[in-house]
Amino acid sequence: MTLISKEHQNTIEACRYCPMCRHSCPSEFIRYRESDTPRGRAILLYNVYESGMEFEPSTIESMYNCFLCGACKSWCAGYELGGYDIPALVRHARQDIVSQGKAPAIVERIRNGLMENDNPENLDKNGAYTAGVEEHAAEVLLLLGPGIDYHYHEIAQDVERISRKIDVSYTFLQREPDSGKILDLLGYPDEAKDKAQSLADRIKRSGCRTVVVCDPMVYDALRSDYKNWGVSLDDIEVMHLTEFLVYHIRQGNLKLQTANQKVTLLDSEFLGRYQGIYEAPREIIKNSAGVDFVEMQWHGEYMLSSGEAAFTFDDDLFSEGGVLGEKILCHAAKVEAEILITLSATAKRHLRGNTDIEILDIAEFVALRMIE
Amino acid sequence: MKVAQNSYMFSMIVFELQDIVGREYVSTRAADKETYSIDFFWIPEMWHDRQSTWDLTRPMADVIVHPADADEVSKVLKIANNYKIPVTVWGGGSGSQGGALPVFGGIILDTKRMDKIYEIDQNSMTVEVGTGIIMQNLEWELESLGLSTMHDPGSARCATVGGFIAHRGTGVLSNKYGKLEDMIVNMEVVTPTGEIIRTLPVPKTACGPDLNQIFIGSEGTLGVVTKVTLTVHRLPEVRQFRAFIFPDLGTGLQVGQKLMTEHLQPAVIRLYNEEETHELIRKVLGIEKHGAYMVICFDGKKKMVELQMNYAREIAGEASGEDLGEEPGEVWWKNRYKFFFPPYMYQLPQCFGTLDTVATYSRIEGIYLAMKQVVNTKYPEARFIGHFSHWFHWGCMLYARFIIDHPPEDPNEVLFLHNNIWNDAMRAAMDAGGVLNEHHGIGLKLSRLTPELYGQAFEIIRTLKKSLDPNGIMNPGKLGLGL
Numbered sequence: 006m007t008l009i010s011k012e013h014q015n016t017i018e019a020c021r022y023c024p025m026c027r028h029s030c031p032s033e034f035i036r037y038r039e040s041d042t043p044r045g046r047a048i049l050l051y052n053v054y055e056s057g058m059e060f061e062p063s064t065i066e067s068m069y070n071c072f073l074c075g076a077c078k079s080w081c082a083g084y085e086l087g088g089y090d091i092p093a094l095v096r097h098a099r100q101d102i103v104s105q106g107k108a109p110a111i112v113e114r115i116r117n118g119l120m121e122n123d124n125p126e127n128l129d130k131n132g133a134y135t136a137g138v139e140e141h142a143a144e145v146l147l148l149l150g151p152g153i154d155y156h157y158h159e160i161a162q163d164v165e166r167i168s169r170k171i172d173v174s175y176t177f178l179q180r181e182p183d184s185g186k187i188l189d190l191l192g193y194p195d196e197a198k199d200k201a202q203s204l205a206d207r208i209k210r211s212g213c214r215t216v217v218v219c220d221p222m223v224y225d226a227l228r229s230d231y232k233n234w235g236v237s238l239d240d241i242e243v244m245h246l247t248e249f250l251v252y253h254i255r256q257g258n259l260k261l262q263t264a265n266q267k268v269t270l271l272d273s274e275f276l277g278r279y280q281g282i283y284e285a286p287r288e289i290i291k292n293s294a295g296v297d298f299v300e301m302q303w304h305g306e307y308m309l310s311s312g313e314a315a316f317t318f319d320d321d322l323f324s325e326g327g328v329l330g331e332k333i334l335c336h337a338a339k340v341e342a343e344i345l346i347t348l349s350a351t352a353k354r355h356l357r358g359n360t361d362i363e364i365l366d367i368a369e370f371v372a373l374r375m376i377e
Numbered sequence: 378m379k380v381a382q383n384s385y386m387f388s389m390i391v392f393e394l395q396d397i398v399g400r401e402y403v404s405t406r407a408a409d410k411e412t413y414s415i416d417f418f419w420i421p422e423m424w425h426d427r428q429s430t431w432d433l434t435r436p437m438a439d440v441i442v443h444p445a446d447a448d449e450v451s452k453v454l455k456i457a458n459n460y461k462i463p464v465t466v467w468g469g470g471s472g473s474q475g476g477a478l479p480v481f482g483g484i485i486l487d488t489k490r491m492d493k494i495y496e497i498d499q500n501s502m503t504v505e506v507g508t509g510i511i512m513q514n515l516e517w518e519l520e521s522l523g524l525s526t527m528h529d530p531g532s533a534r535c536a537t538v539g540g541f542i543a544h545r546g547t548g549v550l551s552n553k554y555g556k557l558e559d560m561i562v563n564m565e566v567v568t569p570t571g572e573i574i575r576t577l578p579v580p581k582t583a584c585g586p587d588l589n590q591i592f593i594g595s596e597g598t599l600g601v602v603t604k605v606t607l608t609v610h611r612l613p614e615v616r617q618f619r620a621f622i623f624p625d626l627g628t629g630l631q632v633g634q635k636l637m638t639e640h641l642q643p644a645v646i647r648l649y650n651e652e653e654t655h656e657l658i659r660k661v662l663g664i665e666k667h668g669a670y671m672v673i674c675f676d677g678k679k680k681m682v683e684l685q686m687n688y689a690r691e692i693a694g695e696a697s698g699e700d701l702g703e704e705p706g707e708v709w710w711k712n713r714y715k716f717f718f719p720p721y722m723y724q725l726p727q728c729f730g731t732l733d734t735v736a737t738y739s740r741i742e743g744i745y746l747a748m749k750q751v752v753n754t755k756y757p758e759a760r761f762i763g764h765f766s767h768w769f770h771w772g773c774m775l776y777a778r779f780i781i782d783h784p785p786e787d788p789n790e791v792l793f794l795h796n797n798i799w800n801d802a803m804r805a806a807m808d809a810g811g812v813l814n815e816h817h818g819i820g821l822k823l824s825r826l827t828p829e830l831y832g833q834a835f836e837i838i839r840t841l842k843k844s845l846d847p848n849g850i851m852n853p854g855k856l857g858l859g860l
Contacts, residue, residue, distance in 0.1 A: 019719035022415065022422045024471045024535035028511045036401060037443050037489040039412035039470060048412050048425070056429040063408035080534070083718035302521060319401075339521065 009054045013097055016089045017054065020047035020077075029076040031310035035318060035325050040067040043077040043091045050098055060102050062109075068102060069112060069317045071095045073190060074310040075278040099192030111317050112191055120196060123183040124151040125316060134161040135181040143176035145249075146213035148227075150220020152350025154181050160350070163372035164219060164246065170375055171258040175217075178207055185234075186226035190314055201226065201236045208238060215242045217249045219368065221275035221349050222313060228280060245276060247285035247348070250371055254292050261374040263295035266343045268370075271301070271333055271356075272308035273348035286348060286367055293374050299340040301333075309333050311352035326355030334360050346370050378439045378462050378483055387439070390460060394442050394484075397452045402443040402490070410437040413467060413485050418475035418822060419730060420792060426725045427788045438465065438479040443490045446507075447565055447573045447603040450486065454601070455571040457484055457850050465852050466597035468509065468537030473731065474820025476544060476596045480854045488539050491603055494518055503562055505606045508539030524609045527554035531717045542602050544818025545594040549713060552637070552768045553644040553676070554610065556816065558593045565604035566592050569846035573603075591841065596818055597852040599845050613676035616644070617686055618706025621698035622668040626650050627742055629669040630765065630773070632696045634738045636673065637768050639692070641685050645674035646768050647709070650745070653762035653778075660721070664705055671698070672706045728784035728795055730822075732802045734811035737772040741765070745775050747805040752779050756798055767815065774815040777802070800826065819856050827857030 009017075024044050027033065032041045039045045040063065049067055052058040073092040078084050102108055108116070118127030130136055133154045147168065153160045168175045182204045189197035208216055216238070218224040227243045244252075253259040268290055276282040283305050291298050303309045309332055315323040333356060337345045344363045347353045356364045365373070380386040382405070395403045414437045415421045424433050439462075444450045457464045463483030470477050479485050491507035494515065498504070504526070506515055513533040519525050528541065529548040540546065541557040542564070554560070563576045576588040592602055623629040629648040636643050654670040664670075671693075675685040690700060715721055723729040732752075736744050745763060752761045756779070763777035779798055784791045803813055803826055813823050813830050828835045835857065842849075842858050853860045 018724070021425075022417065022725075023717075023719055023722070024417065024469060024532075025714075025718055027469060027471075027535040028513050029534075034489075037487055038404060038409055038441070039467075039487075040406065040408035042412075045408070045412040048415060049408055051425070052411065052428075061407050063406035066406075067408045081718060082715045083720055083722075087720045089719070302517065 009097070012088065012090065013094045014054070015087065016091060016094045017047050017051050019083065019087055019089045020044055020091060021051050025082075026077040026080045029080040031074060031076065031312065031329060032070050032072050032315075032318075035070075035328060041070050046071060046091060046095060050094060053098070060098075060105060060107050065102050065107055065109060066320055068095050068098045069109060070319065072310055072312055073314040074274045074312075076310055079278065079306045096190065096192070099190075100194060101192075103192035108192065109317065109320050111321055115316055116188060116191060116193055116196065119183050119188055119200070123181065124155050125187055126155070128155050130180050133180055134158045135177045135179055138177040138179050140179050140211065141176050142212045143174040144214050145173050145175040146208060146211050146216045147175050147177050148184075148216055148218045148220070148223055149177070149181060150218070150223045150350065151183070152354070153219055156354065157350050157366070160219070160366045160368050163366075163368045166372050167250070167259070167368065167375065170377065171253045176211060176213065178211065182207060184223040184226045186222045186230065187316065189226070189230060191316065197230075198234045198236065201231055201234055205231065205236045205238055208241060213241060215244060215249075217244050217246055219246045221245070221273040221280075225275045225279045245280070245282060245285070247276070247282060247289060247367060250367070251285045251288050254289065259371070260376045261289075261293040261371065262376055264293045264374060265295045265297075267297045267299055267341055268293075268344040268346060269299050269301050269337050269340055269342035270304070270346045271311060271348065271352055272304055273352065274308070274310060274313050276348055277308060278306060286346065289367065289371060290346060299342060301336040301340055301342075303336060309336065311347070311349065311355055313349050313351045326351070327358055330355040330358050334358055334362060337362050344370070378460070382439065390456070390462070391440055393456050394440060394453060397456075398442050398444050398449050402445075404441045405439070409441050413438050413441055413470070413479065416470045416475060416477045417473045418478065418820065419473075419728065419795065420475065420822070421478060423725060423728070423791065424788060431788055433788060436478065436480045436482060438485040439482050441485040441487060443487045445490045447567050450567045450601050450603055451571040451573050453484065453486060454567060454569060454850075458570055458848050461848050462850060463853050464850050466539070466543070466601055468540035468543070469511065469532070469535045471532045471535040472540060472544060472818060472820060474544070474814075474818045474822040476818055476820030476852070476855055478821055480821060481860065483850070486601065488537060488601070488603075495604070497522065497524070497609070499524070502609050503606050504609050505604060506538055508542065508602050508605055509537050512536055512538055512541065519609055520612065523612050525612055526560055526607050527610050528557050528560060531714055534714075538605060538607070539602050542593055542605060543596045544820070545816055547767050547816040549647075549766070550644045550676075552646055553642050556767070560607045561589055561593065562606040562608060564589060564592060564602050564606070566600045566602050568600045569848075569851045594818070596820065596856050598842060598856050598858055599851065615679045615682050616674060616676040616710075617682050617703065618645075618672060618674045618710055619686060619690065619703055620701040620705035620709065621671045621673075621693045622654075622666050622701060623671060623696060623698050624668055626669045626745070628696050628698075629671050630738070630742055632671065632693055632698065633765060633768055633773060635692050636689055637770055639688070641688055642675070643673050643685070643689065643768075644676045645672060647672045647764060647766050649764040650762060652760070653764050656762060668699075672709045674706065674710070723780055726784065728781040728791055730779055730795065730799060731817060732777040732779060732799070732806070733774060733815045733817060734777075734803070734806040734813070735767070735772060735774040735815035736809075736811040740810040741773055741775060744806050744809040744811040745777070747809045748775075748777055748802045751801045751805045752798060755801055756781075756794075758783070759798065775811075799823070804829075821855055824855050824857050
């Protein structure tokens with residue numbers, strides 16, 4: 006077992022008996038269990054790290070039930086002074102769980118899928134959008150992320166349409182490799198670094214000057230994790246798709262039509278809380294002249310979780326995305342939104358409930374609205 | 378439960394529970410038993426903290442269930458009666474008195490699935506909700522319509538409406554809007570034997586005893602409240618604050634009494650004793666002042682509030698209060714939840730407790746001095762601080778605290794010390810005309826002192842308990858009611 010850092014110890018001691026962020030934890034409201042709260046996780050990790058107990062199966066489950074969304078941090082009035090970080094603590098615990106050979110079978114399956122086929126569901130790579138692309142030298146490399154690459158080809162097509170419109174030379178990586186992010190979040194740091202290095206090598210070989218990333222978790226990996234892992238992208242600039250679009254809007258390369266519809270935005274946990282990107286998507290939306298942009302009650306750092314990093318729950322694949330989606334749709338309906346814009350494929354998938362609200366990825370929204 | 382957990386009989390009972398609420402809402406997982414064995418009471422926290430160096434165990438539930446509605450609660454209680462299994466109700470688990478601890482094992486009945494908002498009646502100014510809703514979630518929903526229950530406690534983000542009913546909770550605006558119990562219109566209750574009843578549609582009638590009052594404050598010992606209709610108010614046009622420093626606590630108490638009895642309707646009066654003025658105010662608000670610090674607030678129509686505040690300033694001025702203006706009061710209001718978060722909150726290894734009581738104006742200062750004297754004299758290792766935060770026409774509440782920064786290491790020794798402080802302080806309060814508690818409840822912490830508080834009258838509570846809960850399954854060990 007690795008030693009626990011002072012910071013993690015601090016988090017355990019502060020959070021173990023404090024229930025004050027309970028209302029914010031999305032994982033609690035799936036089964037309503039105490040073990041699925043920040044306080045509950047801190048109690049269980051005190052048992053392991055301070056009392057020397059073993060990681061037993063339900064404690065392990067509780068660690069993998071955490072969505073790592075960071076809502077607890079946003080709502081903690083002591084965070085600024087105390088720096089309590091439950092997601093970081095849970096990630097540390099997952100690494101220990103894996104290194105002890107105690108990773109749940111479903112976590113191992115996801116790991117194997119990423120290692121063998123660069124996607125968490127272990128889908129045939131021939132089904133990826135990037136399976137059929139031809140790589141060529143280009144200024145911009147578009148990185149889709151597994152969500153779009155395997156499940157939302159239409160979003161990939163819209164990203165291409167936008168790129169052609171703004172007359173940017175772009176390419177993809179054929180059979181886009183995994184970024185290592187999910188492996189790291191699941192507790193496999195060495196495998197994550199290997200994957201990161203492979204992706205970085207291919208990015209550098211592409212000759213691009215800019216990588217435009219569509220997936221918030223992949224973006225977070227390239228912007229933050231790669232530095233920490235010693236994986237270099239040389240001088241290649243990394244932008245999120247929204248930053249890329251804002252740049253071209255401001256340059257006058259991309260103009261959006263009047264929409265005359267009420268539009269709201271679901272912030273992304275990994276773009277927002279982890280990378281501080283809140284304004285770029287808003288600027289894009291508001292640039293569509295006539296759009297009545299309305300904020301949902303919970304937005305920005307107090308956003309509702311869409312479960313971007315919810316891979317498993319109770320030792321199985323996470324299948325309760327609809328529960329999260331329903332809550333979000335309720336809030337969107339309250340502000341009478343006609344369109345709800347998402348920033349990740351996961352969010353879009355979880356919002357597939359019964360609703361009259363049109364759910365559009367930011368790329369879909371822009372592609373629909375851009376003046377050709 | 379009196380059956381071994383690896384026995385088929387245990388599994389048979391678990392199966393029956395799963396049959397009612399669904400398999401996914403019944404847990405015998407170790408992680409859940411652990412996390413449901415600690416609430417916000419200092420003793421189980423300390424016991425858990427010291428398990429790494431002492432051979433300690435904590436009482437734990439055998440099984441946790443999450444019913445969806447009164448019907449499922451009823452069926453669970455019928456099974457519990459059938460097999461004589463203790464049932465402890467758990468809302469947010471944020472009670473400081475140990476009321477939700479499953480001290481004799483059995484079933485934890487977690488209410489949080491019962492979290493619907495059924496109806497907001499803007500004509501009658503009421504809201505009907507499931508009691509498992511987190512208070513803050515209800516408030517946010519109401520606020521989006523320009524409404525509020527005006528129940529604003531520090532625990533709003535973690536406690537359920539049902540929890541506040543169970544222990545007669547209160548909030549910072551109670552002076553004007555009342556405690557949670559004052560906001561109750563009617564309730565749906567499942568009795569210990571599984572009957573589902575509804576109290577009368579309105580609380581003020583001439584139809585005999587008020588059934589609401591049987592269940593309010595019963596801390597899960599007399600049944601499970603599953604739905605409640607609460608009053609709501611329109612959000613005020615303005616909320617104005619002002620802070621004062623008085624030369625001493627006695628003067629501050631007189632000012633508070635006058636503000637209340639002149640019917641000025643302050644929403645908040647918060648008066649800190651000299652020690653807490655110095656310690657907490659300096660630490661959290663960054664203001665260095667000596668004396669007794671008071672924050673007052675009025676809310677409502679702007680012109681009324683201005684008038685009320687002017688009267689209040691006159692009263693304070695007549696009592697030589699130093700007027701600190703609006704800002705300190707506004708800073709206090711903005712930071713009012715901050716005190717409950719680490720690192721601002723007291724934490725282990727400190728030993729601490731909130732010795733709250735309530736009494737008439739004629740007695741409250743004497744009670745404060747008696748409690749302070751007994752703690753300072755008998756327990757010099759403890760600091761005693763206090764403030765007066767919930768005011769009535771007839772008296773006010775003392776929110777006193779003791780803090781020991783370096784308590785004994787031995788868990789039994791510190792448990793004894795902790796309990797002795799409580800015994801001595803609360804007996805001093807009772808001797809001087811106070812009561813055991815004003816809004817945190819009795820729970821496990823003060824259970825042993827409850828018969829003493831009531832004297833002969835406790836037999837009425839005991840008889841009621843025997844009648845409603847003949848098998849004694851509901852929250853045993855709490856409220857002085859034993860097994």
